[in-house]
Amino acid sequence: MAVKTDTTNSEDYAIEVNDVSMIFNMASERLDNLKEYFIKLVKHELFFEEFHALKHVSFKVRRGEVLGLVGTNGSGKSTMLKIIAGVLEPSEGSVRVHGNIAPLIELGAGFDIELTARENIYLNGALLGYTKEFIDAHLDDIVDFAELRDFMDMPLKNYSSGMVARIAFAIATVVEPDVLIVDETLSVGDVFFQEKCERRIREFIESGRVTVLFVSHSLEQVERLCTRCVWIEKGEQRMIGDTDDVCQAYRRQFN
Numbered sequence: 001m002a003v004k005t006d007t008t009n010s011e012d013y014a015i016e017v018n019d020v021s022m023i024f025n026m027a028s029e030r031l032d033n034l035k036e037y038f039i040k041l042v043k044h045e046l047f048f049e050e051f052h053a054l055k056h057v058s059f060k061v062r063r064g065e066v067l068g069l070v071g072t073n074g075s076g077k078s079t080m081l082k083i084i085a086g087v088l089e090p091s092e093g094s095v096r097v098h099g100n101i102a103p104l105i106e107l108g109a110g111f112d113i114e115l116t117a118r119e120n121i122y123l124n125g126a127l128l129g130y131t132k133e134f135i136d137a138h139l140d141d142i143v144d145f146a147e148l149r150d151f152m153d154m155p156l157k158n159y160s161s162g163m164v165a166r167i168a169f170a171i172a173t174v175v176e177p178d179v180l181i182v183d184e185t186l187s188v189g190d191v192f193f194q195e196k197c198e199r200r201i202r203e204f205i206e207s208g209r210v211t212v213l214f215v216s217h218s219l220e221q222v223e224r225l226c227t228r229c230v231w232i233e234k235g236e237q238r239m240i241g242d243t244d245d246v247c248q249a250y251r252r253q254f255n
């Protein structure tokens with residue numbers, strides 16, 4: 001039998017996930033307020049239960065590849081994306097990402113709702129590593145893409161969740177990233193904005209330079225965009241392979 005060897009060099013990979021496990025500590029009893037929590041903590045009466053959100057997950061994503069993550073609610077997809085984006089530290093294992101990441105997860109998490117949209121663009125831009133001069137030069141692109149020119153001086157607390165998502169997506173994708181991480185968050189946008197976002201994501205994909213990690217509950221969207229897929233179920237990696245094979249097996253499981 002011929003042995004298939006992987007001739008891909010390490011530099012050809014944009015993302016390497018090596019044996020990642022994530023354990024969350026959850027209070028084993030329900031506490032109603034912070035005071036109760038601290039009293040229990042001081043009295044050493046606070047007990048935790050370990051919850052294994054990810055169990056020994058490993059996969060690699062080649063540069064320019066579009067990898068989908070599928071799995072039912074609570075299976076660990078967002079946790080995996082957050083670990084790759086550097087938002088969470090894995091309990092075990094490691095992740096290597098080559099290049100800069102545009103994480104479209106928890107859109108707007110870095111925003112200050114008391115500030116205006118314009119101020120938030122500068123604030124969020126700084127968090128993404130952009131200078132003031134860079135934002136000055138790209139402000140029109142961001143505002144035009146978000147289609148919210150008339151609302152730039154309104155505090156974000158008066159924005160709807162879809163409007164916040166528009167601003168956040170426009171900032172995060174104003175330049176081509178090396179790695180784009182897209183979570184379900186775009187679903188808060190209206191259908192026209194979702195299509196606009198998908199077009200921009202497609203442009204990145206078609207450039208062949210951007211590696212995309214994609215989580216969606218729409219298998220049709222996953223099939224439309226992704227070349228390969230990882231199926232994670234209850235924290236375990238069930239399957240990795242061509243999108244059609246993985247989506248077919250996933251559908252079969254629940255039909």
Ligand SMILES: Nc1ncnc2c1ncn2[C@@H]1O[C@H](COP(=O)(O)OP(=O)(O)OP(=O)(O)O)[C@@H](O)[C@H]1O
Nearest residue numbers: 024026051053071072073074075076077078079080
């Ligand atoms: N900070 C946290 N503390 C405790 N448990 C958490 C935390 N974050 C996630 N979890 C748990 O980890 C599990 C995986 O959650 P995760 O959000 O990664 O799932 P998901 O596959 O993205 O789900 P969905 O499809 O519903 O978005 C869930 O059971 C969730 O309750």
